[in-house]
């Protein structure tokens with residue numbers, strides 16, 4: 001049996017399955033669901049260090065968290081050490097238990113400013129960015145990275161060592177290059193290679209969709225914990241299923257149709273609570289696609305949900321779909 005308790009610097013983590021930072025997904029509503037379903041650590045959507053510097057209103061929204069979420073890792077991005085230091089201080093003051101720096105984002109808008117995965121092309125600057133955060137806050141700082149910019153410049157092993165030397169408390173490695181974006185298969189061998197050369201915890205990331213994948217990554221790479229992104233979309237159960245499997249060797253069944261419908265409704269209510277009905281109605285559409293994947297007649301119900309504009313009509317549609325599924 002794998003020991004479940006470990007730590008990132010001074011922060012004790014109880015469990016091995018971590019919710020990945022995902023813009024548009026790992027918001028307060030979803031983090032609460034992931035936490036309730038035993039995510040060992042939840043990570044926020046990335047927050048721009050520059051946005052913090054200029055007191056952007058949307059950024060303030062992203063900084064909100066609930067007590068029950070702790071421990072929370074709050075992710076910032078940027079390539080200006082001064083802005084990162086300020087950003088780290090602000091998220092620490094907002095309640096972050098861990099400050100994570102994004103060095104893996106492949107999105108054009110981000111890399112064109114030299115942020116996210118663009119930092120992997122400039123290890124010296126990346127190290128200055130990490131060091132600035134480490135010096136600015138008392139809480140542990142972590143860095144999330146890819147394996148390199150493209151297949152000709154895979155540098156994660158040296159990069160991770162360089163970043164470790166700045167005093168960060170853990171590293172997360174997504175086993176793809178920036179060029180790969182999210183396509184192809186994540187190469188876990190680089191997670192293993194990083195684990196072999198650094199003395200801080202390594203979090204493995206990429207392509208975990210089933211409890212057995214989590215165990216395989218832990219076994220094959222020796223990483224300290226696993227981080228789940230797309231496998232957690234519309235699927236907060238993945239965390240408790242991994243937890244249970246690692247503890248007992250038994251695979252819990254996935255959620256029933258009814259459980260998925262009910263979770264969709266709960267998720268919707270949380271979104272409305274935290275963001276208001278107008279945004280809730282809009283944002284639930286993406287999540288609905290995930291919760292309803294593979295359910296009978298889901299395309300029809302997804303289309304209906306996509307045309308809804310009020311809380312009441314959403315609840316009515318869900319109730320109608322529930323009634324239909326009850327008889328199946």
Ligand SMILES: Cc1cc2nc3c(=O)[nH]c(=O)nc-3n(C[C@H](O)[C@H](O)[C@H](O)COP(=O)(O)O)c2cc1C
Nearest residue numbers: 020021022023045046102174206207208228229230
């Ligand atoms: C919709 C979406 C948004 C993401 N946003 C972020 C982000 O804000 N910060 C970050 O470090 N990674 C982000 N990622 C990358 C994930 O954290 C993760 O590294 C990647 O999806 C690979 O893991 P997976 O195979 O489990 O999905 C995002 C991924 C997706 C699919």
